[in-house]
Amino acid sequence: MSTASLVKGTPVPSALPWSGLLALSTAAFTAVVTELLPAGLLPAMAPALGVSEARVGFLVTGYAVASFVAAIPVTALLRGLPRRPVLAGTLLGFALSNAVVALSSSYGVTFAARLVAGVMGGALWAMLAGYAARMVPADRRGRAIAVVLAGITLALSLGVPAGTALAGLTGWRAAFALLAGVAVLLTGWVRWRVPGFPGEERAARVPLTRVALLPGLPVVLSVTLFLLLGHQVMYTYVAPFSAHAGFGRTDVVLLVFGASTVAGIWGTGLLVDRHPRATLLGALAGCAAVMLALGAFAGVPAVLLTAVALWGAAFGGAPTLIQTALVGASGPAASDVATSLQTTVYNAGIAGGSLTGGVVLERLGPGALPWTALPLVALALIAVTLGRRHAFPAARGAGAGADGGAGRRERARTASVTRDLS
Missing domain, CATH: 1.20.1250.20 (MFS general substrate transporter like domains)
Incomplete structure (x- = not known):
């Protein structure tokens, strides 16, 4: 077997493309921290935005509702476009949303920015696992997807607690500003190390x-x-x-x-x-x-x-x-x-x-x-x-014979x- 295979004309290396996969994993990390960070900052954000803690919690609700509503139609709308520009665009959307949250003193503006982030999240999650699978040969797809989705675990175990701790030291706005900066840098990383792939053909949908x-x-x-x-x-x-x-x-x-x-x-x-x-x-x-x-x-x-x-x-x-x-x-x-x-x-x-x-x-x-x-x-x-x-x-897969x-x-x-x- 050769050291590379082709997916619609794009070389796919036999070894794991660690830099590209880690970029996708960092995208997953950024999305999860963006979604859940308000849950750890309710007491700090509520007085600054002039609302109750429960309404700050609705910033998580708004993000999730936007992801829920947008995931299927936005994915259907964009699935024919080249994948890397779509991925970069979602990351810039995260950067814009988090920058607005960091600067806003209006609950309405903040809520609108969270809706934008939710739409970006719906588009991102629909493509991450498939993107990772296309970057490697078939016999390494499971490992590649596991590397990418490890970003979720790191976000839960490190990202959200670290963001909450940072907010305690420097203020909650600094935590969202840092997320915005990470998303901008990540966009450059994606353009540099993540391969480009064509969109889906209509007949394959x-x-x-x-x-x-x-x-x-x-x-x-x-x-x-x-x-x-x-x-x-x-x-x-x-x-x-x-x-x-x-x-x-x-x-x-x-x-x-x-x-x-x-x-x-x-x-x-x-x-x-x-x-x-x-x-x-x-x-x-x-x-x-x-x-x-x-x-x-x-x-x-x-x-x-x-x-x-x-x-x-x-x-x-x-x-x-x-x-x-x-x-x-x-x-x-x-x-x-x-x-x-x-x-x-x-x-x-x-x-x-x-x-x-x-x-x-x-x-x-x-x-x-x-x-x-x-x-x-x-x-x-x-x-x-x-x-x-x-x-x-x-x-599943247990029993007699080769695979039961x-x-x-x-x-x-x-x-x-x-x-x-x-």
Whole structure:
């Protein structure tokens, strides 16, 4: 085999193109920090913008709603254009949005800037994994995508806590200004080290409706929605909840959560291929137990931090497990389209969760947040329990022979999907 292959005339090296992949990973990092940073800055941003902490939390809601609304139509509009200019344009959009937030004293202007960032996020997430896959040979695509999506973990474990800590030292505006500068520098990095690819040809585009109704896919999407709703009710308002619990160091709480997500992802990597269903059930049960503990005993600092650590570990592995189930339910032929649907549902969960949490915070106070999150996480747990046949089987690819009966069923599903989409 030669040291390179060609994708529509563009050389694809056999070795991982680390500089380009790390640029994409940094783009993922920037998007996640941009989306979630207001959650750690509610007490500082609220007086500066002249609104309540709950309305600052709606800055996360607005971002997520914009991503939810824009992901499919904007992706459809831009999918025929060359990929690198589209990627660079989304990063410049992030830079503009964060610069406006850093300078604005108007809640309305700030909210509008967050909507722009949300549109950029919807476009970015729809293309990152596919971009990484096109940069490497087929036998290295999984590793390339893992490198890119590691930016999410770093954002949760380091980026958001570091941004919150920076805001405590220099002010919240400096944190958003730094994000704007990073996005500008990242645009140059992308143009320098990320290869260009043509857009999709019209004949190769797969209808979304055919994929959305594949057996098991609606269940996987519903689990995504319920989990994100419950998670975001608490995560968006972790600052006022921590203050309510008598622990005012939001940066410490976020750091514990973020560091624990790394452990969760590592543990999931050891179990996902052998025990995907059991691991996901354990992760969701852990999230439910955390909400129960936070609701009953958060006033004890040791309980608060221990519960947050378990929360991070459980939630950190859940997206990987759900994504694996999504690909299994859709089959490889339709996995990209299924992922775009999941991106939309994911952002709907973030928007709905932050909105619900804001309403609960204003009307019932921070102590009601975990009790609001608990039934939503429980619904996700129930959906996995009931979705054993198509959505969340005990294992995929295990069994007798080279890849087992499950592997043969997966190939049959792929062939069926391919015929349906042709």
